[in-house]
Amino acid sequence: MSDVNNGISRRSVLKGAAIGGVGLAAGGSLLAGCGKKKVTGDVHFTIRGNLSDAGAKINVAVNEAYTAKTGNKVISQAVNSDDFQNNFVQIMQGTPDDAFGWMAGWRTNARADAGLLADVSEQVKALGSTLSAAAIQGATNPKDGKQYIIPTTYYPWGLHYRKSTMQELGLDPENIATWDDLIKLCEATQKKGLVGYAMGDKGGWEAMGTFDIINMRLNGYQFHIDLLNGKEQWTDAKVVDVFTHMGQLIPYMNKNFLDIEWDGCRDLLLQKKAGAMMMGSWFANDFKAKSQADYDDLWIVAFPEMNPEHGIDSIDAPLDGVSVAANAKNVEGGADLAQFWGSKEGIDAAVAAGDTSIYISSEFDTSTYDAFNKQKLAVLGEAKNIGFFLDRDTRGDFAGPVVGPALQSFLKNPKDVTKILENVQKQWDALPAL
Amino acid sequence: MSTTIVQNKEYRNKQRIKDNFISAFIGFFAIVWIFPILWTVWTSLRPYNDIISNGVFSWPRHLNLDNYFTAFRKMGLTHYFLNTLYVTIPAVGLTLFLGSLIAFVVSRYSFRFNLSLLLLFTAGNMLPIVLTYIPVFWLYIKIGDLFGNRSLLYNNYLGIILVHVAFQVGFATFVLSSYMKTVPKEISESAIIDGASVFRHYWNVMLPLLRPPLAALGVLMSCWIYNDFFWALILMSEDSKRPVTSALRQLQGQYITDFNLLAAGASIVAAPTVILFFVLRKQFVSGLTLGSTKG
Numbered sequence: 001m002s003d004v005n006n007g008i009s010r011r012s013v014l015k016g017a018a019i020g021g022v023g024l025a026a027g028g029s030l031l032a033g034c035g036k037k038k039v040t041g042d043v044h045f046t047i048r049g050n051l052s053d054a055g056a057k058i059n060v061a062v063n064e065a066y067t068a069k070t071g072n073k074v075i076s077q078a079v080n081s082d083d084f085q086n087n088f089v090q091i092m093q094g095t096p097d098d099a100f101g102w103m104a105g106w107r108t109n110a111r112a113d114a115g116l117l118a119d120v121s122e123q124v125k126a127l128g129s130t131l132s133a134a135a136i137q138g139a140t141n142p143k144d145g146k147q148y149i150i151p152t153t154y155y156p157w158g159l160h161y162r163k164s165t166m167q168e169l170g171l172d173p174e175n176i177a178t179w180d181d182l183i184k185l186c187e188a189t190q191k192k193g194l195v196g197y198a199m200g201d202k203g204g205w206e207a208m209g210t211f212d213i214i215n216m217r218l219n220g221y222q223f224h225i226d227l228l229n230g231k232e233q234w235t236d237a238k239v240v241d242v243f244t245h246m247g248q249l250i251p252y253m254n255k256n257f258l259d260i261e262w263d264g265c266r267d268l269l270l271q272k273k274a275g276a277m278m279m280g281s282w283f284a285n286d287f288k289a290k291s292q293a294d295y296d297d298l299w300i301v302a303f304p305e306m307n308p309e310h311g312i313d314s315i316d317a318p319l320d321g322v323s324v325a326a327n328a329k330n331v332e333g334g335a336d337l338a339q340f341w342g343s344k345e346g347i348d349a350a351v352a353a354g355d356t357s358i359y360i361s362s363e364f365d366t367s368t369y370d371a372f373n374k375q376k377l378a379v380l381g382e383a384k385n386i387g388f389f390l391d392r393d394t395r396g397d398f399a400g401p402v403v404g405p406a407l408q409s410f411l412k413n414p415k416d417v418t419k420i421l422e423n424v425q426k427q428w429d430a431l432p433a434l
Numbered sequence: 435m436s437t438t439i440v441q442n443k444e445y446r447n448k449q450r451i452k453d454n455f456i457s458a459f460i461g462f463f464a465i466v467w468i469f470p471i472l473w474t475v476w477t478s479l480r481p482y483n484d485i486i487s488n489g490v491f492s493w494p495r496h497l498n499l500d501n502y503f504t505a506f507r508k509m510g511l512t513h514y515f516l517n518t519l520y521v522t523i524p525a526v527g528l529t530l531f532l533g534s535l536i537a538f539v540v541s542r543y544s545f546r547f548n549l550s551l552l553l554l555f556t557a558g559n560m561l562p563i564v565l566t567y568i569p570v571f572w573l574y575i576k577i578g579d580l581f582g583n584r585s586l587l588y589n590n591y592l593g594i595i596l597v598h599v600a601f602q603v604g605f606a607t608f609v610l611s612s613y614m615k616t617v618p619k620e621i622s623e624s625a626i627i628d629g630a631s632v633f634r635h636y637w638n639v640m641l642p643l644l645r646p647p648l649a650a651l652g653v654l655m656s657c658w659i660y661n662d663f664f665w666a667l668i669l670m671s672e673d674s675k676r677p678v679t680s681a682l683r684q685l686q687g688q689y690i691t692d693f694n695l696l697a698a699g700a701s702i703v704a705a706p707t708v709i710l711f712f713v714l715r716k717q718f719v720s721g722l723t724l725g726s727t728k729g
Binding site for chain 1: 486487584585588667668672673683686689
């Protein structure tokens with residue numbers, strides 16, 4: 001809120017004050033004008049992920065809409081997502097772009113604590129009621145109660161299957177209400193010679209989806225988050241119970257689950273070799289790439305209830321958004337652009353350009369969505385609590401290096417569960433404080 | 435008489451078996467080395483769809499060059515190739531110039547520190563670059579801040595060029611000084627007697643003799659710097675300034691990577707080095723034995 005950007009300079013206020021009583025009124029109007037101050041200057045924007053044709057179009061459309069609205073030019077660049085994440089700390093300390101697409105959860109909060117991200121609470125407040133309470137909650141840094149990311153989109157983790165496969169098998173996955181139903185479904189699929197529960201955990205993170213959901217279903221969202229933040233013990237009987245349930249799924253998995261990554265698992269479903277797959281639904285476009293019929297055949301449902309106390313009130317839905325670099329040249333401009341990406345105008349521009357992401361905003365118009373995307377929305381709508389996926393809900397040096405290998409060794413030797421969990425807890429305890 | 439013929443025959447047979455064995459051995463390793471490259475090219479000819487629906491090892495339904503066209507278009511290759519040239523040409527030129535200067539001094543003049551100087555440059559070569567990237571990063575930022583322009587070295591071609599020169603000059607010095615030691619001392623002596631200054635001695639006498647190692651080193655270093663991805667990634671914050679190796683990363687998505695397209699992209703990016711190798715094969719081979727005759 002510098003003089004330059006206010007539109008009303010310090011001198012004009014002084015002038016007002018000189019006229020005496022009028023000065024007070026002018027001061028008042030200046031304060032009132034603060035919320036709507038005009039932000040100027042070029043904005044540099046980084047988008048993660050490759051600018052595939054669709055992604056590029058959406059990026060350009062939203063930024064152009066912003067330019068049309070404000071007159072501020074947006075200079076955007078696309079970078080490889082992994083490279084950007086891995087070098088994030090360096091990039092932020094160098095000459096970062098003003099705003100960039102980012103992920104909520106630990107990855108935002110820890111970097112905000114390190115002073116790398118700018119506070120965008122004001123912009124979140126301006127978006128106000130269009131954001132659900134859960135989304136704002138998810139975007140809030142627990143340490144200081146401020147937001148460092150404008151949440152925009154998310155996607156659900158759920159059970160994916162092919163309608164035709166289920167029909168051929170005479171199964172009805174819409175009605176798997178309980179854990180026993182799921183086991184029965186897996187059993188029936190396996191009897192027909194298919195993989196019951198497709199799994200690929202070579203990457204180490206894929207099985208986290210299954211762990212997350214079982215933990216949230218059995219022990220509730222709060223326990224899950226507390227566990228991931230060191231407030232609960234991994235050796236707790238409740239956690240052992242989660243692994244016991246996970247172990248019940250192993251007989252229905254493809255035997256090579258440690259040899260294939262998530263995409264191998266997707267191929268099992270695509271090639272009609274598997275029944276159900278627990279996965280984030282980002283891969284739907286691969287089905288479309290094969291054929292429209294394959295895409296129309298794909299469906300998603302929420303993971304069944306396991307504990308009536310918690311029902312199906314939680315889901316893993318990684319929340320993406322736009323953050324602003326604290327070190328940027330044009331922090332205000334970046335924050336303004338970030339807000340635009342979360343606003344109705346921004347979303348409309350994205351959807352018009354063919355975006356099929358699920359936006360958080362309540363003002364987002366889903367009428368152009370196909371059946372699968374509407375179903376994704378429905379699955380998300382059933383949940384009250386949103387987890388962001390294990391590797392975003394906990395420390396980066398814990399998720400990948402500790403939990404990933406632990407899940408892999410569990411899948412290999414489920415009998416070692418006590419030893420594995422003791423080991424996980426020991427490694428958490430050994431982590432340096434942040 | 436007859437016994438010698440038999441002996442010769444035996445000897446020839448023995449030799450033939452040995453030759454065959456060696457050929458088979460070499461052939462086997464040639465296949466092991468060439469296989470990944472052929473597999474990449476093979477993959478690049480198949481559409482993504484073919485792989486996800488039929489698997490990697492399936493018999494191909496379609497083979498075409500579509501991936502190449504798409505990769506070329508998506509990567510904005512001309513732009514990134516130019517970026518690579520901006521970095522490679524000055525970096526190689528500077529490295530060779532500075533390397534030959536140091537090599538000249540340490541091999542032609544004897545003073546107290548010339549061995550330790552050579553050791554210093556060679557030892558620097560042994561340092562893994564990943565250990566140094568954070569200090570280099572901060573060095574660049576701080577120097578930039580000192581001059582009031584953070585992009586003086588960081589996010590600037592100058593910075594990338596300098597870092598390549600710094601890391602390659604050690605090897606260049608080592609190779610060139612070993613080569614210079616094979617040049618007869620008498621040439622230098624006569625130059626000095628004829629009254630050549632130090633620089634003339636270097637420029638008009640030694641440099642022309644260094645043509646073969648300079649050519650070989652030039653080729654090797656161009657390949658190394660061309661293939662660099664690491665420094666550009668660390669020291670360039672703007673993707674549009676990065677070299678062609680980073681354009682490949684454009685083909686990878688956050689979740690989904692079209693490996694067939696990536697294979698096509700990789701083949702395109704690798705092509706210049708392969709072509710360079712075939713054109714300058716002689717220099718490459720002499721580069722392998724550079725400095726091995728006299729240390």
